[in-house]
Amino acid sequence: MRAAVLREGVVEARVIDDPVPGPGQLLVRSLACGICASDIHFMDHLEAGVDDDSGMSTYDRDVDIVMGHEYCAEVVDYGPGTERRIAVGTRVSSLPVLSTSTGRRIVGQNPESPGGFGEYLLLDEAITRVAASELPSEIVCIADAISVGWSAASRAQVTAREVPLVIGCGAIALSAIAQLKRLGVGPILAVDFVASRRQTALAMGADVVIDPAEVSPYQAWRDVAYGPPEAMRQLMAVAGLPGCVVFECVGIPGVLDSIIKGCERGTRIFSVGGPPEGDHLHTLTAKRKGINIQFGGGPSMQHWDEAFEAVCSGSLDVTPMLGRTVGLDGVAEALDAARDANGPVRIVVVP
Amino acid sequence: MRAAVLREGVVEARVIDDPVPGPGQLLVRSLACGICASDIHFMDHLEAGVDDDSGMSTYDRDVDIVMGHEYCAEVVDYGPGTERRIAVGTRVSSLPVLSTSTGRRIVGQNPESPGGFGEYLLLDEAITRVAASELPSEIVCIADAISVGWSAASRAQVTAREVPLVIGCGAIALSAIAQLKRLGVGPILAVDFVASRRQTALAMGADVVIDPAEVSPYQAWRDVAYGPPEAMRQLMAVAGLPGCVVFECVGIPGVLDSIIKGCERGTRIFSVGGPPEGDHLHTLTAKRKGINIQFGGGPSMQHWDEAFEAVCSGSLDVTPMLGRTVGLDGVAEALDAARDANGPVRIVVVP
Numbered sequence: 001m002r003a004a005v006l007r008e009g010v011v012e013a014r015v016i017d018d019p020v021p022g023p024g025q026l027l028v029r030s031l032a033c034g035i036c037a038s039d040i041h042f043m044d045h046l047e048a049g050v051d052d053d054s055g056m057s058t059y060d061r062d063v064d065i066v067m068g069h070e071y072c073a074e075v076v077d078y079g080p081g082t083e084r085r086i087a088v089g090t091r092v093s094s095l096p097v098l099s100t101s102t103g104r105r106i107v108g109q110n111p112e113s114p115g116g117f118g119e120y121l122l123l124d125e126a127i128t129r130v131a132a133s134e135l136p137s138e139i140v141c142i143a144d145a146i147s148v149g150w151s152a153a154s155r156a157q158v159t160a161r162e163v164p165l166v167i168g169c170g171a172i173a174l175s176a177i178a179q180l181k182r183l184g185v186g187p188i189l190a191v192d193f194v195a196s197r198r199q200t201a202l203a204m205g206a207d208v209v210i211d212p213a214e215v216s217p218y219q220a221w222r223d224v225a226y227g228p229p230e231a232m233r234q235l236m237a238v239a240g241l242p243g244c245v246v247f248e249c250v251g252i253p254g255v256l257d258s259i260i261k262g263c264e265r266g267t268r269i270f271s272v273g274g275p276p277e278g279d280h281l282h283t284l285t286a287k288r289k290g291i292n293i294q295f296g297g298g299p300s301m302q303h304w305d306e307a308f309e310a311v312c313s314g315s316l317d318v319t320p321m322l323g324r325t326v327g328l329d330g331v332a333e334a335l336d337a338a339r340d341a342n343g344p345v346r347i348v349v350v351p
Numbered sequence: 352m353r354a355a356v357l358r359e360g361v362v363e364a365r366v367i368d369d370p371v372p373g374p375g376q377l378l379v380r381s382l383a384c385g386i387c388a389s390d391i392h393f394m395d396h397l398e399a400g401v402d403d404d405s406g407m408s409t410y411d412r413d414v415d416i417v418m419g420h421e422y423c424a425e426v427v428d429y430g431p432g433t434e435r436r437i438a439v440g441t442r443v444s445s446l447p448v449l450s451t452s453t454g455r456r457i458v459g460q461n462p463e464s465p466g467g468f469g470e471y472l473l474l475d476e477a478i479t480r481v482a483a484s485e486l487p488s489e490i491v492c493i494a495d496a497i498s499v500g501w502s503a504a505s506r507a508q509v510t511a512r513e514v515p516l517v518i519g520c521g522a523i524a525l526s527a528i529a530q531l532k533r534l535g536v537g538p539i540l541a542v543d544f545v546a547s548r549r550q551t552a553l554a555m556g557a558d559v560v561i562d563p564a565e566v567s568p569y570q571a572w573r574d575v576a577y578g579p580p581e582a583m584r585q586l587m588a589v590a591g592l593p594g595c596v597v598f599e600c601v602g603i604p605g606v607l608d609s610i611i612k613g614c615e616r617g618t619r620i621f622s623v624g625g626p627p628e629g630d631h632l633h634t635l636t637a638k639r640k641g642i643n644i645q646f647g648g649g650p651s652m653q654h655w656d657e658a659f660e661a662v663c664s665g666s667l668d669v670t671p672m673l674g675r676t677v678g679l680d681g682v683a684e685a686l687d688a689a690r691d692a693n694g695p696v697r698i699v700v701v702p
Binding site (some may be wrong): 056157219254266271272274275276277279280281283284286287288289290291292293294295296298 | 407586607615622623625626627629630631632633634635637638639640642643645646647648649682
């Protein structure tokens with residue numbers, strides 16, 4: 001097949017062997033696949049894959065790897081021991097995890113689990129879902145990106161006594177915002193340096209957007225959550241001050257620590273970004289403030305299904321996130337372009 | 352008064368001005384005061400106090416600071432605006448936080464809130480508690496150290512479907528173990544390099560102790576929590592595998608990160624140690640494992656009161672933790688000795 005192949009740190013479109021479905025696996029044709037920041041994290045931080053002991057992502061500079069884990073695909077063939085419950089030609093997607101004989105692998109981060117930046121990839125039949133949708137594949141493929149923030153926003157269980165603050169307005173942040181809105185939580189505050197991203201955040205459901213170059217997000221949060229001094233005194237007297245729930249959706253070193261330093265006592269942080277090089281945290285400050293950090297963990301199957309259904313049915317409109325599409329020959333350039341935070345939230349590869 | 356005074360990084364017993372109680376404050380005489388690892392953290396890491404923006408601990412090398420925050424004291428005099436509900440001569444203690452006109456201060460970590468390594472200190476009348484106890488002051492003063500681990504163990508709400516793993520067997524770890532035991536949780540696994548500390552952990556309620564020089568604490572945890580392969584298969588089929596709750600009670604850089612790398616997916620970590628220099632964490636691994644970290648936050652008033660009552664009444668026997676006592680002239684040497692993890696859990700200063 002033709003694929004945009006990562007090898008020795010360089011992505012190049014060329015012909016490689018077709019993947020062969022193993023037990024329980026489907027062979028599918030990639031129709032559209034979003035470029036995610038974690039693709040860039042992966043290719044830029046070989047050491048993170050080596051250093052991570054989960055074994056789900058095993059980078060080797062000297063083998064061909066096809067990235068891309070936000071895909072819409074159609075069924076082509078079946079591996080041994082499959083139920084064949086989904087007909088050939090059906091449009092599908094899945095949580096990007098493939099069960100293999102040697103363990104679970106993230107799709108697009110291992111030689112044995114190629115991703116959607118090639119003509120063909122392998123899916124785990126047990127978790128493959130049919131795309132019941134009239135929408136183009138370029139829209140359907142964004143569902144996976146949606147599921148991450150959707151799951152975080154669901155698991156956070158933000159109460160009516162808490163005010164959420166979303167740091168970053170990339171795909172994960174936008175989906176967290178969309179799901180917080182659907183859950184009726186608010187006001188929702190969202191933070192990004194880039195004006196176009198803040199506009200997209202408003203389109204996805206944010207109530208207040210903040211440019212951190214102009215005002216501290218934590219002061220802005222206090223202004224909204226506590227109000228002016230008189231309102232704050234009334235809050236304290238009647239029901240106590242609202243709690244702060246921060247969604248870290250940036251994934252650049254220093255951001256999580258800046259949240260620890262800036263946030264209120266007792267803040268709950270959902271860290272969904274998670275920089276691959278790790279982060280140095282002021283644990284003493286975290287300790288004094290009694291901060292709780294819930295690290296990502298990926299979407300649950302239930303949340304992935306919910307997000308996929310919302311995107312497929314059109315009840316969640318993700319068109320504000322969609323940028324241009326590129327072919328396999330454009331992947332290397334598009335990956336570079338995706339490093340630019342001023343660009344669209346999603347560039348989609350159509351192999 | 353005479354006091355062991357920290358100045359320019361050196362502790363020396365000498366005469367300084369008596370503290371003067373401000374509004375709402377009591378003047379009390381220190382009867383006994385435990386030496387805590389956080390005293391050593393504080394004097395060794397000036398930058399941590401400066402860098403921490405909570406304002407509760409403001410180190411200045413060029414002023415006199417009297418450390419010591421685990422005290423039993425007797426009431427001597429009252430500041431303006433006090434209720435005077437506790438008679439002069441009564442033995443008391445308190446959560447080591449002093450309200451001042453410029454904010455809350457940790458006792459023993461600011462010039463305006465001297466600690467128990469001197470003849471006199473100041474307490475906040477509103478949170479001062481009477482020591483209803485026949486026990487010597489050297490025992491009563493250990494209650495504050497108990498309250499930290501007690502509160503963490505209470506707040507962790509470990510369920511019958513979880514198995515706790517306590518990393519470190521210092522004062523905080525031992526009190527966490529004692530409270531986990533009282534809450535009926537178990538089996539309780541405890542880890543320390545030092546044999547005498549492991550013995551004390553058994554005395555305080557640990558069920559299994561682990562020398563990490565001999566076996567990985569996480570493998571030991573799996574052996575206990577999951578059992579042999581056949582038992583593990585049965586667990587998975589019937590009720591699912593037990594969850595892991597790790598109590599980090601060490602406070603040395605690298606320990607929290609080693610827990611992230613070693614622990615099971617979905618582990619809940621209570622970080623009570625919190626090294627003053629912070630820690631570098633593998634956030635990608637934390638994210639993939641969906642780890643939750645609850646940072647200390649100090650004991651709640653309710654948990655402090657519970658721990659104080661348990662120690663005062665003798666229902667919690669803390670004598671296994673008690674080492675020798677020293678006078679003010681011995682504080683500098685005793686602080687050095689307390690750096691040695693092979694020493695007793697608590698050396699107590701009797702001014």
